[in-house]
Amino acid sequence: MSFFRPEVAALKAYAMADEASLIKVNQNEAPWDWPEDLKAEAARVAAAVAFNRYPPFEEKTLTEALAKRWGLPPASFLVGNGSNELLQALFLSALGPGRKVLVPSPTFSLYRQLALMAGAPVAEVPLKDSVAYKPEAWIKAVRREKPALCLLCSPNNPTGAAYPDEALGDLITEAPGLVAVDEAYAEFASGTARAFLPKQENLIVLRTFSKAWGGAGLRLGYAMASPAVVSQVRKALLPYNVSPVTACLGVLALKNAPLFEERVRSLVVERGKLIEALGRLPGLTVFPSQANFVLVRVAKGTAAERFLALKKRGVLVRDVSHLAGLERCLRLSVGSPEENKAQVNALAEVMA
Ligand SMILES: Cc1ncc(COP(=O)(O)O)c(C=O)c1O
Missing domain, CATH: 3.40.640.10 (Type I PLP-dependent aspartate aminotransferase-like (Major domain))
Known part of the structure; x- marks a missing residue:
């Protein structure tokens, strides 16, 4: 596209696949929407x-x-x-x-x-x-x-x-x-x-x-x-x-604020449990995290293979292995307790 600056034409656009998935842990979103009464208040406001x-x-x-x-x-x-x-x-x-x-x-x-x-x-x-x-x-x-x-x-x-x-x-x-x-x-x-x-x-x-x-x-x-x-x-x-x-x-x-602060506290507890459970899986290195996501590295195979195998099991994570120094790495958002159990189970199957 000669209509544009050459560096823009050469740039790979920032993109995100819109994939419907049962367990969506690829964008570090909050696992819970606002409660219904708060949404009703939002509509009034x-x-x-x-x-x-x-x-x-x-x-x-x-x-x-x-x-x-x-x-x-x-x-x-x-x-x-x-x-x-x-x-x-x-x-x-x-x-x-x-x-x-x-x-x-x-x-x-x-x-x-x-x-x-x-x-x-x-x-x-x-x-x-x-x-x-x-x-x-x-x-x-x-x-x-x-x-x-x-x-x-x-x-x-x-x-x-x-x-x-x-x-x-x-x-x-x-x-x-x-x-x-x-x-x-x-x-x-x-x-x-x-x-x-x-x-x-x-x-x-x-x-x-x-x-x-x-x-x-x-x-x-x-x-x-x-x-x-x-x-x-x-x-x-x-x-x-x-x-x-x-x-x-x-x-x-x-x-x-108290509602969201309470949710943050419970996600931090969930993060600890998720890190612990992931740490028990063979062939997986788990990195410490101060955020609402966890970075992991698979010992064998490629991140792309694991990403697809997880997706087949209904778990959508983020493949970050294209980033410098993050070969074989995936990023998993901390979800609700049920979502975290599901993603650990899926990873256990995929790593077995
Ligand atoms: C480090 C970082 N900064 C900024 C953003 C953008 O957030 P917002 O939704 O506020 O534009 C993100 C979103 O994932 C992020 O990871």
């Missing part, structure tokens, strides 16, 4: 929005609810259609030719695609044994690469490791540009970069309603940073980016 009017130019309701939750000023928040949209706005506003982004390897593959679209160079910091963060390597890399943006995914998708909190301060101080921490899975982990806000002017933290808040279908995420950083990233977003309906549903989720 949505109906109260004037569909014929544009919302206020600057989103206020959700921003204020977030400000209250986090104890930061409303001007420190930016909302988006999923954290993906905010990542895109961040890349477009901070990066470009000659303005490099530093990312872990392996990590969430969307980062590379966004960098390409922004025309920005990418430098990678390999993870230790391809799974865990090595803070010394990051300090060296920011000195060497002088990135305009240093992007941590913490906990990292798909390896599950978090960047150690105690090492984060040094990285933020050392980085010559922005430091973004994608905390899509932070509710399942023990740490967060939040403590460095609002002091650190170059820090931006990204969160989503897609995982811990059971709202992947809502498409809602947010960024927290200093008001100065927020006002620059905002320039890369389209006006009225988040629908007022979605924003109200975000407020409703926050009002019901």
Whole structure:
């Protein structure tokens, strides 16, 4: 397609097969939808929005609810259609030719695609044994690469490791540009970069309603940073980016925080049980995880073969073996207790 930039034409599009499956553990979604009474409340809240009017130019309701939750000023928040949209706005506003982004390897593959679209160079910091963060390597890399943006995914998708909190301060101080921490899975982990806000002017933290808040279908995420950083990233977003309906549903989720926090606690317990049960299966290496998914490596055969064998048994996992250093690896989301039993049983059969 000569109508497009050559690097775009050559890019393999980010894609996801829409496969109906009994046990869907391939996208790190919450295993439970919102309870019926909360969905009925959501319908009432949505109906109260004037569909014929544009919302206020600057989103206020959700921003204020977030400000209250986090104890930061409303001007420190930016909302988006999923954290993906905010990542895109961040890349477009901070990066470009000659303005490099530093990312872990392996990590969430969307980062590379966004960098390409922004025309920005990418430098990678390999993870230790391809799974865990090595803070010394990051300090060296920011000195060497002088990135305009240093992007941590913490906990990292798909390896599950978090960047150690105690090492984060040094990285933020050392980085010559922005430091973004994608905390899509932070509710399942023990740490967060939040403590460095609002002091650190170059820090931006990204969160989503897609995982811990059971709202992947809502498409809602947010960024927290200093008001100065927020006002620059905002320039890369389209006006009225988040629908007022979605924003109200975000407020409703926050009002019901105890429900979602309880669900997170039970998923963390389930994660422990899943890791233990997987660890008992022969021929499987299980990596520690601070997220709502677990990375495993099969000793024999290919990940693609195991993926297909699991699918035949009605279990849809993610084959991540194409990522650097993750040969023979699969990623399994932590599901409901029944889903976890089913995925362990299926894996036991497949590994036998
Ligand atoms: C690391 C990471 N960041 C961001 C996202 C995007 O989330 P959202 O649904 O908020 O766009 C995902 C989704 O899987 C993710 O794994």
